[in-house]
Amino acid sequence: MIKKEYKLVFMKCIKFVIILLIIDFVFGSISKQVFFNQKTGKYARSTHVIYEANPDILIFGSSHAHRHYIPKVFEEKLQKTCYNAGAEGQQLLYHNALQKMVFKRVTPKLIILNIDENFLYKSKVAYDRLSDLHPYYEDYKSELRPVLELNSKLVDFKLFFKSYQTNSTIIHALRYYLSPQVDYKGYRPLFDKMKFSDNVSSNKEDPDKEYIEEIDDNFVMAFKEFIANAKSNNVDLIFVTSPTLNKVDFSTNESLNMMKEIAEMEKVTLIDFFNSEQFMHKYELFHDPSHLNNDGSTLFTASIAEFIKNQTN
C-alpha cells in the first residue's frame, strides 16, 4: 500500500517537474528574448558593452561614471572611439565581472574606472545588485560564477531556471520599450542646475547610506583583479575620482586611502578631482552635490581628455 503511494508520488512529481520545466523554458525564453532585444535602458547598455561594443576607450563606474563622462568629448579630443559602461548603483564586483566579459571578446586601448570613495566599504546592496549579471550567465559562466558565488550558493542550480535568469527585468524592459531612455553612447546627461538653497537642504547626513565603514575583502580583491586583468590584456588603465560640490575631508576614508595605495603600488594613474577648485561651489555645474550636470560633465570630461592627451604626447 505504502509502496503504491510512493510510486504515485514519484509519477506525479515527474509530471509536475516536466510541466514546470516546460513553462519555465517557454516563458523564460520569451523573457530572455525581450531582455536581449531591449534598445534602451541600463540592461540594453550592458548588453551592448558585453556583446557588441568595440571602443578604444571604455568607461567603468557607478552613476558618477554614467553621468560624468561624455564619450563624444573624448572622441573629438582624442580621436578615439569611446563608450560609457557606467552603471548606476553598481560597484567593484559588478565592474570586475563586466570587465572580464568584455575582455573575452575585445580589448579596448584604455579603460577609465571612476572610483567612488566608498567602493571598498562593506555594502549589502553591492552584492544584491549582482543580479543584473544573471541574464548573461549562460554565455559567461566561468567569468561570472566566482563573483555570483560570493552572493549566493548553488548559483548553477538557481540559474538553471530561465525565468530566474531574467528575474525582475520585465517591467524595466516594457518601461523603456514604451518610453525609450535616451543615452549618448552610454552617457545620460543631467540638465538641472543647483542653487545655493538646494545645497543647504542636502547638507544633512545621507539617510540612504548603502555601506558600513568597514573594508570588504571581496571588494579589495575585485579592485586588484580589475587592475591585474587590464595589465594582463595590455590595456591602459586610469582611475579618476569625480568632483563634488562641497569640500569633503577624505583624509581618514580608509576605503579611498586603500584604493590610492593600491593604485600607487600597481603604478596606475589616479586623477583626483575630489575637492577640485575647478568645480567646488560652482553650483551651475552640478545637478546635486555629488553629480555634475551636462555643463559640468563637459568640462570634467574635457579636463580628463586633456590630461590623457598630455600624457600620451
Add this chain to the structure above:
Amino acid sequence: MLFNSLVFFVFLPIVFVGYWLVSNKNLKLQNIILLIGSYTFYGWWDYRFLSLIAASTIVDYFVGLRIEGAKNKSIGKKWLLVSILFNIGLLGFFKYYNFFVESWIDSLALFGYTVNNAWTLKVILPVGISFYTFQTLSYSIDIYKEKLKPTRDFIAFAAFVSFFPQLVAGPIERASNLLPQILTKRKFTYQALSYGIKLMIWGFFMKLVVADRAAIYVNAVYNNVENHEGLSFIAATVLFAFQIYGDFAGYSLIAIGTAKIFGLDLMTNFRRPYFAASVSEFWTRWHISLSTWFKDYVYIPLGGNRVAKPRWLFNLFITFLISGLWHGANWTFVIWGALNGIYLIIEALLFKKTRKGLINVFVTFFLINFAWIFFRANSTENAFYIIKTIFTSPGRLYIGSGDDITASIYATLAIAILVLVETKKEYFTTQFSISNNRIEYVRLVGYAVVIFMILYIGVFGESQFIYFQF
C-alpha cells in the same frame, strides 16, 4: 534556518526521506528524526539558544507530570507556578528586561531625575522565544485545568515543543491538537503530500513575491520619514498591510504545508483577514493561534464577557494591551495593542449586531491600517509624525527612484493577484478553482505557473520573516 533559504531546500528532503522511508515503521524513530531535524533547524541560526528550548521542554515535561501526580489542587497550582515563572521569566529576561529598564529610566527623566543607564544588558533576542514559551506554557495550564493528560513520552513531548515548521513563528499549537498526532503513527498519503506542497508554494508566493516586494517601498518610506509626505505614508502603510500579511500568513502556510508533508495537521492561522467587516471579526481571522491563545489563557481567566460591562471592556482592553507587548518590547507595539483594544471597546458599545457588507470591510481595513502605522514605525515619535503629516501635508506621492519604481509596480501586481485569489476564495467558493480542479493538468499547470511567478518576480534576498523578531 529560513524557509526561504537554499539550505532549507536541502534540509527538508533529507528529513523527509529519513522520516518516511527510513523510519516509517517505527514511531519512536520518526519522532527522534523530527526532534533532531528540529534542533538542527533552530541551531542553524544559533546553537547556543537550543539550551533554552531544551530547558523549557524539560521544565514543562516534569511540571506536567507533577501537576497530574499532585495530591491536591494547591500543590498542582504550585507546580503550575513553576512553569509560569520559568517561561515568563525566560521571555521577560530575553525580550523585556532592557525595555523595562529603559522605560523606567525614561520615566524618571520626566520627573527630572537622571539615572546612569548601567543596568541594560547586551541581550540577543532568541528567535521564536515568544512562540515556544507560549506553547509549553499552554501545555502545563491545560494539564492543570484537566483538559489534557501529560505525556510520559519525553521524545514525543520534545518533538512537540520544537517541531521545526512552527517553532520560530507559529502557529502556536496547543498540545491538545499537536501532541496526540505526534504520539500516534502517521500515514504517508499522496493527498497529504500534495496538499502540503500546494500550501508551501502559495506561502512562498506570499512571502517572496507579495511581502518582500512591498517591503522595498515600505522600508524606503518608513526608514526615512523626514523626506516623505502624507500620500507616501498612506501608500506605504497600505503596502505594509499586505507586506505583513504576505510575510506572516506566507510563513504560516509554509509551516502548515511542511507539517502536512510529515503527516501532521497544524491549525489555520489566517483566514483572509482583510475581508473582515469589523475589528472583532478581524481578530478571528488574523493570527488565529495567538488570538485564541490570549482568549483562552488571558481573556477568559480575567472573566471574559461574563462579568459586568465595565469589567468586560477592561478585560478586552487589557488582553490587547498584553498582546501588543507580546509582539515586541517597544511602546509602538503597546500603543498598537491598545488601539485595537479601543476599537473593540467602541464596537462593543456601539454595535449590537454582527456587521457585514463591503463598506464595513473598507472601514475595518482603514482602522487596521491606522493601527499598523504604530506597528511598523521605528519609534512612537515617527508614528505620530506620520499621522500628523498624513492629515496636514498630503504632498506628493513618492514613486521611488531607479529600480524602486519597478519594485513598486511588481508589488502592486503581486498584491492584485493576491487580492484576486482571496476574493475568489472568500466570495466565490463554489466557482472555478485551480487548486481543486478535477482536471489534473489544470492543477499542475496552475501551481507550475505560481512557481514560475516566484522565480520570475520574487525577491531572492533570503530576507527575514517579520515575526521572527517577536
